[in-house]
Amino acid sequence: MAQRGALQPGVVVSVVGPTASGKTELAIAxxxxxxxxxxxxxxxxxxxxxxxxxxxxxxEERAAAPHHLVDVLEPTKLYSAGTFEEDAVPLxxxxxxxxxxxxxxxxxxxxxxxxxxxxxxxxxxxxxxxQLNDQVRTEGLAPLLARLEQLDxxxxxxxxxxxxxxxxRALEVCIVSGRPFSSFHSGTVKHRPWHVVSVGLDPDRTExxxxxxxxxxxxxxxxxxxxxKALLPHRDANALxxxxxxxxxxxxxxxxxxxxxxxxxITRTRQFAKRQMTWFKKDPSTTWFAYxxxxxxxxxxRAVDHATQQVQRLQGQPLPLS
Numbered sequence: 001m002a003q004r005g006a007l008q009p010g011v012v013v014s015v016v017g018p019t020a021s022g023k024t025e026l027a028i029a030x031x032x033x034x035x036x037x038x039x040x041x042x043x044x045x046x047x048x049x050x051x052x053x054x055x056x057x058x059x060e061e062r063a064a065a066p067h068h069l070v071d072v073l074e075p076t077k078l079y080s081a082g083t084f085e086e087d088a089v090p091l092x093x094x095x096x097x098x099x100x101x102x103x104x105x106x107x108x109x110x111x112x113x114x115x116x117x118x119x120x121x122x123x124x125x126x127x128x129x130x131q132l133n134d135q136v137r138t139e140g141l142a143p144l145l146a147r148l149e150q151l152d153x154x155x156x157x158x159x160x161x162x163x164x165x166x167x168x169r170a171l172e173v174c175i176v177s178g179r180p181f182s183s184f185h186s187g188t189v190k191h192r193p194w195h196v197v198s199v200g201l202d203p204d205r206t207e208x209x210x211x212x213x214x215x216x217x218x219x220x221x222x223x224x225x226x227x228x229k230a231l232l233p234h235r236d237a238n239a240l241x242x243x244x245x246x247x248x249x250x251x252x253x254x255x256x257x258x259x260x261x262x263x264x265x266i267t268r269t270r271q272f273a274k275r276q277m278t279w280f281k282k283d284p285s286t287t288w289f290a291y292x293x294x295x296x297x298x299x300x301x302r303a304v305d306h307a308t309q310q311v312q313r314l315q316g317q318p319l320p321l322s
Contacts, residue, residue, distance in 0.1 A: 008316040010096025015105040017201035018273035020211040027105035031065035036099040040069045041106025047075045047239045052224045075239040085114035096194040109279035118190030123176045132168045152180035165238040195314040198286040243268045
């Protein structure tokens, strides 16, 4: 596809959907078709030393299409949706300017929103945050999650409830402001120098459950347990307080058999996928491509064709007035 000049608005193609649905495969196909690159919007794939457990794109996949914001931070570092906005928007803008289009792909709904629409400014109290983090270490996440459910049940229903950083931050905002965390999602969209086309993958329940299970077993066969052992010194880092590593840490502690740990990973990943779809289905601008085991390849092709047609239609068109 022809490159565009800096004065012509480009198009960001956002690829969303639940974990294990095939977003990386679709993103690569789109990047190759559009002659552009991919910006990762997965909150865990930014971290180093976790390629298997976070299902990072492989070396072959990154050779097929360059990926940005993958494998760039030590797992001990904190990374937020706000920081992602600061990192991703310039990358997407540059790709749109030089390539005419960019692909944003990932399953972290808040990261996608941060990149495409921007986030509201949130109140902060670092002293309170430290106290809440101390409470997580001494009492576990459950008491904080129960309190957050009282203050903002709508947000709890859509968030990753296994992520301590997100629970702590949401609770901090609720306490400091006296308002639900979700009330700060005003819907005010920040100006972006590009158009957006959003496509989503929607495997049926049977297919998604099977794909999640197959991927978990394939990750174990690829050496996920050894990867987890190497990360033991960092097990308290927020990046590792997430589905998959937590269960394997329990196995390494001797509280779960390996079979029990893997089955728990599969169950919790399915629950996480359900929350992802609850989040993404709220966006009426996303065009969804449903598939089952026999129609997946056809759905991928239709998604590529649809997105390509929309990009060609929008490239160079004036941006809406904000």
